[in-house]
Amino acid sequence: MKITNQEHLDALRKEYDDNHLKFNQQVYVSRYSESSLILKLIRVVKVKKPLDETFHMLLTMLAQDINGNLTYNDLENDAFYRAGTKDKKREMHLTAFEENKEVTLEWFTSEAWISKNFRFISKNKGKATKIIYLEIVKSLKAKTGYLEQIMRNNYIKAKVIRFDMQIYELKKNLTVLSPKQLENYQIKMSSWKERLVSIRLF
Secondary structure: OEOOOHHHHHHHHHHHHHHHHHHHOOOOOOHHHHHOOEEEEEEEEEEOOOHHHHHHHHHHHHHHHHOOOOOHHHOOOOEEEEOOHHHOOOEEEEEEEEOOOEEEEEEEOOOEEEEEEEEEEEEHHHOEEEEEEEEEEEEOOOOOOHHHHHHHHHHHHHHHHHHHHHHHHHHHHOOOOOHHHHHOHHHHHHHHHHHHHHOOOO
């Protein structure tokens, strides 16, 4: 749900400002250790639908992912939202919402700052849309050990699969999948889910 209580919003803005300061200060002298605090994932996809249709559908899906009661019309630049049943206590910040251009969603956990950014570019004389996705996860503790490196790699693998599932669902909702792809849609999604289960996140 969208948070509208002014007192709550003021407290959230202060909390987010404090967290930004905490997560952006230098922790280590070593450049290697400092860089190990940050994990980045970049994905680029092309969807054979006009920009406005693609943007509206993906953001409708994202709104539902945040909270089942949210709709596209609830999304607003610099607004805060309370996540749904899976993350009842998580409050997210829609840092940027530029219609048909760019969206950034961020939140904090006790150990990390997570930022997800989508950029949309019209291609093929308006007949297709290029989506550039950037996810950044910054932690407070360097992850340079052997097991920690495995965890990082597995985390990225899981995120790539989840993104691919999201885009495949987007294409289904936009009716750009072929009849064969549509017929095998559930098989494809089940295969991705099985791969997710097999990835060890510790």
